[in-house]
Amino acid sequence: MSGVTGGTTSPRRQVRVGALAAALTAALALLCCTGGAGAFLLTELGGETEQPVNSNALNCGTDNEVNVTGDMPRFSEYGERQLRNAAIIIKVGQDMGLPARAWVIAVATAMQESGLRNLANPTVAGSKDIPNEGVGWDHDSLGLFQQRAGWGTARQRMDPAYAARKFYQKLVKVDNWEQKPLTVAAQRVQISAFPDAYAKHEELASRIVDALAGGAARTVQIAGKKVCDAAASGRIASSGWTAPIPGGVGSGFRTADRPRHNGVDIAAPKGTLIRAAASGRVVVSRCDPDNRGRLSCNVDGWPNKGGCGWYVDMLHAGGYVTRYCHMIKKPRVVTGQMVEAGEVIGEVGSSGNSSGPHLHFEVHVNEDRTSRGAINPVPFMKERGAPLKGAA
Template sequence: MSDGTRPRGRQLRLGALAAALTATLALLCCTGGAGAFFLTELGGESTDMAPVSMDCKENYQVDVRGKIPRMSGYGQVQLRNAARIIKVGQEMKVPPRGWVIAVATAMQESRLRNLANRTVGESENLPNEGVGADHDSVGLFQQRAGWGTVAQRMTPEYAARKFYEKLVKVPGWETMPLTRAAQAVQISAFPDAYAKHEDMAARIVNALAGGAARIALVDGKKACDRAAAGQIAASGWTAPIPGGVGSGFRTASRPGHNGVDIAAPKGTDIRVAATGRVLVSRCDPDNRNLLTCNVDGWPNKGGCGWFVDVLHAGGFITRYCHMVSKPRVKVGQLVEAGAVIGEVGSSGNSSGPHLHFEVHEDGDRSSRGAIDPVPFMRSRGAPLKGVG
């Protein structure tokens, strides 16, 4: 529910990030293993989406009456509503980041269903896709009376237009965390609830709008797959540093290498790849051989050196190893996409300055959760330099 002036009371609050329950092994970053670290709160949806192959097309126009891709967890009516939201954004020339924010907001408010209300919607015999129960809130965005008449608020195009009109007036909305941008429009009593939908919303936008969540603004122009360090794609992701990938993910010569190594000069800023909550920020030496992270390391001795783990929407975790000094962030801190969290170094198991970068899924910090960062980052519009 939202009336633009007072908090809503229906949403479930996104729980505070739970502390880790167990850490059983020391992290052995560049020699393979990673310690188990179980989480009780991931901040993401458990629903999956059917694979959709879609090249990034900067000027792709949504066809709300055309064929809608199949996605598990969301029906054709819901996805067509998402298409209508995106279409309005295109007509208003709102950048693709706004489409992701709008779709994520409607996912939280109504699960992309055009809801009536027991007291105002049903009594007017308006077509609807379900009945909500939050005061006089109706429609995809659960907008209250201050947003327009009942009939207007239950018209998806009208509701989306009103949402975008308020969003684009929020200073800095394109670079702030999705949940802050949505909250600035919705004025929710439980603003954290929007965050968990960001990853799925980006995937829906990609599927319906020609890969639009992979678009970044470069020199004021839209460009596909150009979210370099400091530039943010519509998906909310950016490359952590501008260097090129050297050693890859679980290669034949290094099957236990659970990330990629990105070469860069010592002191290069490391940026967090997406908005998230810091899980770990500490020194990880191999206590048998290297007792401090404040010196350059050496290969085959184990340890990530100074490192950071960050939890993102969708249950993804990113890891940043071998920092030159103590990270700039603390456990529990919310960090915005593109924020500098440390500098490239050579602490821990390292033969020279570089960033060891990992991506994990399902909230699993161990080696079991590690996935190849190269295709993952490309799918988010933030490809790692030097790889196709």
């Protein structure tokens, strides 16, 4: 991933009482991020399996066949011919029975390599006589994926369907490709001189796949049917995102009574595994001091104590930052570590400014880890096919 930076700005916040209903059982009591009227009945009820499961393996959204010859959606970044090439890439992946995550990776790769154009090359004899959409100059590379001679003949490499199939055949041989950062998976196939370049295309590639394949990049409602739940056991949506825990959202983002609450609180018992919401790099992993400067994260917090307790900040492609607060003990990841989507980074606890075990989850934009960069995680996660449970 390129352009990964991060500072050490403290996420300490002074927040007010805000109760949230635990969505585990009717017997569980109220939960809040900074204390409140409710006593807590959440206890160590047990965790979950650590093995992430890709939602695409459950055919989430893959029953919507792309129409290669029909009308193309409109995107300001690409024209009709380029989107038709993207449709061919998706159709080949569908015909091969591959999950939608593979389509997103393939489309993003072609966006970087050729701008979704089928390129000829003057250094390759006869390539300009083959139907093409422009001329490239990179060694003997040809076609949508700029494949070199070892991938096939010039005519084969300039056949979009052939090129896509060869890409997929190599992609599925990459170990754990579905959980890897898109740029890592693509680079294992392409062996590019610019290995970090693919990441910047991931979000737009997801939107293109979503538009062409009728919601395939989002595990939400498709044709009136709930396709998948990208939260339980770390299932990964084809967009590359997953809910950090499968609990229910109660206390929301910057509500009337908590205008400085820059995230949401997700109900969960102590010890529930917290997963990285997307692939990225850890920029902070530490104990946040309370409002008296004390490092007391190994004990449960209490109202108005201040601080995030044990917490992690991660930087993802597109400049997004996610924050995970109030862990029960030192996080499982360290600053600078690359983490895959769905990988366990810690466990739910009640350290810091907390009156009971839960996960405080934030999303920030533009690599801005301050309150200025915070956005509402609920619509953000829903758009990426990883809706937070209990959230509208």
